[in-house]
Amino acid sequence: xxxxxxxxKILAVVVIxxxxxxxxxxxxxxxxxxxxxxxxxxxxxxxxxxSVMLGMGGQVTFSIAGTMGIGAFFTxxxxxxxxxxxxxxxxxxxxxxxxxALVLGLALCRLKGSYFAFGSIALVHILxxxxxxxxPITGGADGISGIPKLDLVFYSCTTKENYFYxxxxxxxxxxxxxxxxxxxSLGRSLASIRDNEIAAICMGVNIYQTKVISxxxxxxxxxxxxxxxxxxxxxxxxxxxxxxxxxxxxxxxMLGGIESTIGVFVGxxxxxxxxxxxxxxxxxxxxxxxxxxxxLMIFMPMGLAGLVQTIYKKIKxxxxxxxxxxxxxx
Amino acid sequence: xxxxxxxxxxxxKRFGGVVAxxxxxxxxxxxxxHALIGPNGAGKxxxxxxxxxxxxxDEGEIHLGxxxxxxxxxxxxxxLGMGRTFQAPRFLQxxxxxxxxxxxxxxxxxxxxxxxxxxxxxxxxxxELKRLVEVAELDLDLEDDITSLAYGQSKLLEIxxxxxxxxxxxxxxxxxxxxxxxxxxxxxxxxxxxAAEGIGVVLIEHHMDMVLSTCNEITVLNFGKVIAEGDPxxxxxxxxxxxxxxxxxxxx
Numbered sequence: 001x002x003x004x005x006x007x008x009k010i011l012a013v014v015v016i017x018x019x020x021x022x023x024x025x026x027x028x029x030x031x032x033x034x035x036x037x038x039x040x041x042x043x044x045x046x047x048x049x050x051s052v053m054l055g056m057g058g059q060v061t062f063s064i065a066g067t068m069g070i071g072a073f074f075t076x077x078x079x080x081x082x083x084x085x086x087x088x089x090x091x092x093x094x095x096x097x098x099x100x101a102l103v104l105g106l107a108l109c110r111l112k113g114s115y116f117a118f119g120s121i122a123l124v125h126i127l128x129x130x131x132x133x134x135x136p137i138t139g140g141a142d143g144i145s146g147i148p149k150l151d152l153v154f155y156s157c158t159t160k161e162n163y164f165y166x167x168x169x170x171x172x173x174x175x176x177x178x179x180x181x182x183x184x185s186l187g188r189s190l191a192s193i194r195d196n197e198i199a200a201i202c203m204g205v206n207i208y209q210t211k212v213i214s215x216x217x218x219x220x221x222x223x224x225x226x227x228x229x230x231x232x233x234x235x236x237x238x239x240x241x242x243x244x245x246x247x248x249x250x251x252x253x254m255l256g257g258i259e260s261t262i263g264v265f266v267g268x269x270x271x272x273x274x275x276x277x278x279x280x281x282x283x284x285x286x287x288x289x290x291x292x293x294x295x296l297m298i299f300m301p302m303g304l305a306g307l308v309q310t311i312y313k314k315i316k317x318x319x320x321x322x323x324x325x326x327x328x329x330x
Numbered sequence: 331x332x333x334x335x336x337x338x339x340x341x342x343k344r345f346g347g348v349v350a351x352x353x354x355x356x357x358x359x360x361x362x363x364h365a366l367i368g369p370n371g372a373g374k375x376x377x378x379x380x381x382x383x384x385x386x387x388d389e390g391e392i393h394l395g396x397x398x399x400x401x402x403x404x405x406x407x408x409x410l411g412m413g414r415t416f417q418a419p420r421f422l423q424x425x426x427x428x429x430x431x432x433x434x435x436x437x438x439x440x441x442x443x444x445x446x447x448x449x450x451x452x453x454x455x456x457x458e459l460k461r462l463v464e465v466a467e468l469d470l471d472l473e474d475d476i477t478s479l480a481y482g483q484s485k486l487l488e489i490x491x492x493x494x495x496x497x498x499x500x501x502x503x504x505x506x507x508x509x510x511x512x513x514x515x516x517x518x519x520x521x522x523x524x525a526a527e528g529i530g531v532v533l534i535e536h537h538m539d540m541v542l543s544t545c546n547e548i549t550v551l552n553f554g555k556v557i558a559e560g561d562p563x564x565x566x567x568x569x570x571x572x573x574x575x576x577x578x579x580x581x582x
Contacts, residue, residue: 046453139452185446191422192433199420202382203495204408205438211444259424 005095012020013262017196021168024163033276034160037231040250040272041167046225046229048178049218049266054250055258056195057214060117062246063108064222066127071097071223073131075230076144090227094220101219111213123244131238143237150231163232170228174221175261181217182261190214251293266304275288333395335360335530336381336499341390343373343380343554350376352554353390358530358547359498363521365533365541368551369574374534375417378501381532382414383407383579395498413497413529415488417504421476427487428472457492459536462490465519482513489520497544499530518544542566549566550574575579 028034046068074093078084084092103124111119131138138144149168152156155161181187189210190201198301230236248271254269278285288309300307332356343351350373360373366374373401379385383404391400399407403573413434429500434451468487476510485505492500502521506514514537521544524531535541541548541562548565550558552574558565565571 180447184443185432186443188422188425188429188433188436189443191425191429196420197424198384198416200548201384201404202414202420203407203433204405205433206403206405322413 009274016262017168017172021165023067025164025308031160034164035232036272036276037269038160038167039229040165040269041164041171042225042229042232043252043272044171044265044268045167045174045228045247046222047268048174048251048261049221050249050253051258051261051264052178052181052221053214053218054192056182056190056194057211057258058190059211060114060212060250061120061218062117062124062219062243062247063120063152063215063245064124065096065241065243066124067219068132068222068226068229068245069103069127069296070100070219071226072230072236072241073138073144073221073226075227076147076236077137079147079230080144086231087153090224093227093307094223097219097223097226098216101216105212105215105219109215109271121243122245123307124241126255128238128242131241138238141237143235143239145235147230147234149234150228157231163228167228170224171265174224175265178221179261183255186213239240251296253303254293254301255296255303257303257309259302259308263303263305265318332359334358334393334531335395336530337391337393338381338394339391339393341377341389341392343376343385343413344388349357351380351556352552353503354551354556356549356556356559358532360498360528360530361525361548363525363531363533363544365535365545365548366551367465367535367538367541368549368557371553372551372553375503376413378503378532378552381414381499382501403461408495411496411498412501413495413499415485415490415492415503415509416512417531419484419488423477425472425476427470427476427479430476431455431472431487431491431494435496438482438495458494459490462493462523466516468492473573482509485491486513486520489517489524493520493524493529499527499532500524501532503534504536505533506535506540514540519571 257263
């Protein structure tokens, strides 16, 4: 029964991914829209890190855009100033960001609950200001331009479609990694921290260490996204990695359902594409968006995925009750 | 004589002016059930929190087997074999039953997160669980939400969870509180199984008939002090104990 369900789930994901991959570039002839979808995929990769920290560990963090920026600037510096190969640059920037996340995490993860969230807000502002003002390294307000196109040895990206295919493969791989984390001991340790800290330590969970690990993982995913963003845009500025961007990441993850990888994906796509659909609203868009977020938090705190799950569980419970009733009858 | 698996030596804990634990000594032997009893507020649960490391002692020493664990944080004590249950069951509310049980074993065999990520699963979980669930007479669907369990079931499951980790010492805080007679019987069966497997069980319980029928050794606390120690029969007739529970007869 359990195996059957698992296979079904895997099949469903494969079909959705395949359909998405094959259809999207055909349905959107417009380069601009493909760019938007590409950005959504990158945001999804970044938010996967958030889903480890917030979805599994229950730690609200605004640091995602900051670590994404670190990854992007490392990539830009490695490629433009040091002339590294793109693959080396991606690898190097992810490793470097993880090292920085380790140091930052050791300090930040001493804070608990809302203090941790406030600390991460401070962090993202500090990182933004460093990127904006450290002219010799980050190019100041102009940022760094002239980043080469992504070249993966056997596949080089020239069109937006090329990037789309690369991003979707990376996104699916990252999604699988996060799914695996969720069902491994790390995911359960994080869940225990989220749900009951006293129970967690009595099960042998080192809360501080586990939080730092999740912070590093979040840093790795977001820096990978930043890295790929640098290649796609060919120039980056600090303006891409603001506190507002982090807040949007948070809303994207909440809309789809922070505890589900597919939910995060849906939420990210929706919120990235929605501004394009709602052009008619013009400056009223922010108003609709704000009200939407409030309603979301009140009526669907676990997002779309939470809604689906609640319905599914209700059906399952009803089925069980029915089976029991008929069992008694016969 | 066997060596104690858990040993407290002169353990003190003060909360401001309140002395919750006043130079307490006692030893728990492997395979025995050791009851901590005493009136409300005697410092029984505080004692469990000191042993499991949720509080740190002010003075004194705690030994687990040969190892001094006085200064170790709770999670390390747990990994060394300190299991416990709580007065009000503590589970991961948003996880299912399977995850709630696996978390108990995850960090015990030092597998590490990386190996778990690579799919090196926990060996023997299902068979071990089946054995314990049979004793506890629980009918579980592991994929169900933990919140779907009734109160009695969750109290029993918490003991099962603690035993799954194969602890050296198991601290059990009022396992029978609020349970009916049948469920109490299943709690006793579980505790006896734990003792039979060589676990040193520390039991806090208010049901005296349960304490008398299951325990090998009883320590009576009052205002954080040990006022009596011994086997069930001697405790029943101990003057200090009678006084603490029933009050002193006024001498006329």
